Amino acid sequence: EADIYQTPRYLVIGTGKKITLECSQTMGHDKMYWYQQDPGMELHLIHYSYGVNSTEKGDLSSESTVSRIRTEHFPLTLESARPSHTSQYLCASSDPSGGESEQFFGPGTRLTVL
Amino acid sequence: LAKTTQPISMDSYEGQEVNITCSHNNIATNDYITWYQQFPSQGPRFIIQGYKTKVTNEVASLFIPADRKSSTLSLPRVSLSDTAVYYCLVGGPNNNAGNMLTFGGGTRLMVKP
Numbered sequence: 001e002a003d004i005y006q007t008p009r010y011l012v013i014g015t016g017k018k019i020t021l022e023c024s025q026t027m028g029h030d031k032m033y034w035y036q037q038d039p040g041m042e043l044h045l046i047h048y049s050y051g052v053n054s055t056e057k058g059d060l061s062s063e064s065t066v067s068r069i070r071t072e073h074f075p076l077t078l079e080s081a082r083p084s085h086t087s088q089y090l091c092a093s094s095d096p097s098g099g100e101s102e103q104f105f106g107p108g109t110r111l112t113v114l
Numbered sequence: 115l116a117k118t119t120q121p122i123s124m125d126s127y128e129g130q131e132v133n134i135t136c137s138h139n140n141i142a143t144n145d146y147i148t149w150y151q152q153f154p155s156q157g158p159r160f161i162i163q164g165y166k167t168k169v170t171n172e173v174a175s176l177f178i179p180a181d182r183k184s185s186t187l188s189l190p191r192v193s194l195s196d197t198a199v200y201y202c203l204v205g206g207p208n209n210n211a212g213n214m215l216t217f218g219g220g221t222r223l224m225v226k227p
Binding site (some may be wrong): 035041042043045059088090091092102103104105106107108110 | 148155156157158159160163216217218219220
């Protein structure tokens with residue numbers, strides 16, 4: 001079944017640790033996105049990719065980095081986690097025919113940095 | 115990028131029709147209007163998209179006047195499970211790197227029994 005997956009769903013980690021949030025989609029979408037959302041607040045785009053080897057920063061500055069080595073995989077990495085990184089991270093991909101307007105979201109990763 | 119304005123929150127009761135209006139005065143000629151629904155602790159879910167006039171699917175209807183400067187999402191006979199945040203977005207199908215969609219604050223719909 002075509003879908004978009006994120007792992008882990010929940011992560012509690014100590015300050016200074018390196019973490020990678022995984023995102024994979026089986027829909028063959030070229031465009032993928034990472035959003036950050038604090039509870040009850042709006043979504044902020046932090047990274048996006050138009051395809052393999054393409055990565056761009058979004059409208060919200062983030063200390064995280066991303067890579068796009070394979071079409072279906074768009075991991076996000078924090079080299080040294082801090083409490084200010086505590087948030088929900090949502091991955092999305094978009095249908096080429098619909099453009100950015102039709103984005104399919106994963107279930108999200110809720111990150112807590114102690 | 116067209117900015118959207120929508121009410122922060124709305125309350126309704128089960129069985130009622132809910133209409134959420136979004137203003138987008140600076141919408142561009144090639145922009146589409148898209149609505150998403152988000153439940154707590156989940157990612158947003160695409161509901162409906164339109165360009166002009168009226169679009170209807172199994173979940174909702176979208177009304178867009180001729181000037182396209184606003185749009186109204188209509189949810190027929192809401193239930194408690196429709197309690198969520200609803201986002202209105204505008205954007206073209208071929209946005210370039212400097213014109214990404216912005217979700218904004220959305221409208222928090224609370225459906226009461």
